[in-house]
Amino acid sequence: MPADLNLEKFHLILQVALGWQNAQLFKFIVNKRHYGLVDFEYEDNMINAKNLTIRNIMPVEKQKIVYIYDFVDSWEHEIVLEKIIPNASNYKHILCMDGERACPPENCGGVSGYLEILATLRALVGEQDKEFIMLVNGQNPEVIDLARINRRLKRLKI
Structure with a gap:
């Protein structure tokens, strides 16, 4: 997927890949910083996910981040940047290549x-x-x- 996607759009892609409906709040955690929607007063230290891109938080291969969806059910996912593909923006659409269960x-x-x-x-x-x-x-x-x-x-x- 293009590295210039903001984290809110990345969240929407994850929702589709996971089969969920985007009905709950989310956040990404990178180096103890929390990125999500700041319109909700759920966390004081939340940084706006619209203002950061995948490239900003995952600049190198094998970088790991945490994605949490639904603060009640608390689904926690570790996301690893497997590979940086040059000119990824030339691809027409995003593709899920593999997964388990x-x-x-x-x-x-x-x-x-x-x-x-x-x-x-x-x-x-x-x-x-x-x-x-x-x-x-x-x-x-x-x-x-x-x-x-x-x-x-x-x-x-x-």
């Missing part, structure tokens, strides 16, 4: 709530089914649907 549904109660949902579904389906075919939020939680994510990313207006 489907993302939990939004507002499911955080990690503990999601684990409870999975345990309940496992009990209903039974562990004898090797493929563990069950649906959470319209998809198998064990499988990431890259084609679906990339269709949604292609439609995203950034």
